[in-house]
């Protein structure tokens with residue numbers, strides 16, 4: 136019942152800070168298995184978010200449990216700063232073997248996508264002497280000062296670097312964005328050291344670039360000595376049905392950034408880049424628990440399991456099935472303006488409802504809240520907060536995909552039909 140949730144929520148309100156809250160409904164989780172979460176009132180909910188893509192193997196995956204247990208049973212220290220450890224070395228070797236040739240030099244291990252992107256931007260500036268960074272409007276590269284500094288998401292306006300040049304994300308035509316890029320590079324030759332891209336721009340609204348766009352971006356980077364950095368924190372590691380999301384295009388980045396799903400729910404990230412860059416100097420970017428054997432072992436289990444359980448295939452097949460179900464749903468629900476994405480990285484854009492003056496943002500907040508009430512966990516993204524984002528575990532089954540979509544359909548119908556929501560969603564500000 137809702138009171139049980141509120142009870143745990145009330146306990147949380149008297150102990151846990153709200154500084155990290157990005158809340159859409161009063162979910163309190165006490166457990167989880169596969170693509171489901173158990174709420175503290177005993178309800179089992181389908182999880183179409185996987186905690187923003189981190190639970191890549193779903194919840195309580197045995198491969199992660201046994202890897203973590205083994206790493207803890209004979210713990211090789213708790214950091215790779217001042218001693219090497221086998222799990223971190225094994226993980227680095229695995230990631231180098233999977234990395235694109237241009238990036239296959241050395242691996243830095245961190246805790247999060249934020250510290251990984253921050254490290255990549257800092258070391259590129261230090262190693263090239265070029266302070267300028269190109270990135271896209273709407274891009275989310277992190278929540279630390281150093282990674283917000285070159286993000287373009289509206290939630291991160293106050294901390295932008297003066298060396299950041301944001302370019303518009305291309306919609307149908309790439310030409311106008313390419314002109315902006317050409318102009319920026321021409322004005323400041325030798326100034327830009329890095330161009331940060333997300334193969335699919337997630338928090339900006341699950342945006343897929345027009346064909347040929349990233350190839351054109353890469354040509355400009357290569358022609359002007361600008362390193363192409365693929366931020367695959369959310370859509371990498373199999374989510375789009377191929378190992379690296381950049382492989383959906385004919386490009387090869389110079390630097391690859393991984394996070395979220397790399398640890399399967401444990402905090403670990405990676406920057407993979409050429410040796411000249413990644414060995415620029417020692418003692419350059421470190422935090423105490425970086426490269427600890429437990430998280431490294433979990434990540435090794437994730438990378439191995441993607442292979443052994445053929446999760447690229449599953450992401451592609453179940454992702455395609457999910458996409459088709461949602462396109463069919465869009466034909467029945469005028470509130471859905473677009474369904475887009477690749478594999479198990481999908482965005483459902485909702486549009487405003489002229490009939491009752493609900494803004495797209497308000498409609499989306501109500502749909503997400505109602506879906507939670509009906510048993511589906513899903514959040515929204517987008518520069519206008521009107522895109523329902525699906526980043527379920529890569530292990531998602533056809534059955535759970537179908538169950539989740541039918542709940543989503545009911546949620547949309549209830550909100551559009553005025554059935555749902557006693558206004559409680561208003562207590563949750565989301566972004």
Ligand SMILES: Cc1ncc(COP(=O)(O)O)c(/C=N/[C@@H]2CCCCNC2=O)c1O
Pocket residue numbers: 157187246247248249250252275276277278333337338366367368369370394395
């Ligand atoms: C492409 C991309 N790059 C870097 C990050 C930052 O990762 P961390 O939140 O692990 O520091 C993210 C994080 N994305 C946010 C995390 C916070 C909640 C909002 N939704 C996200 O997925 C990201 O999507």
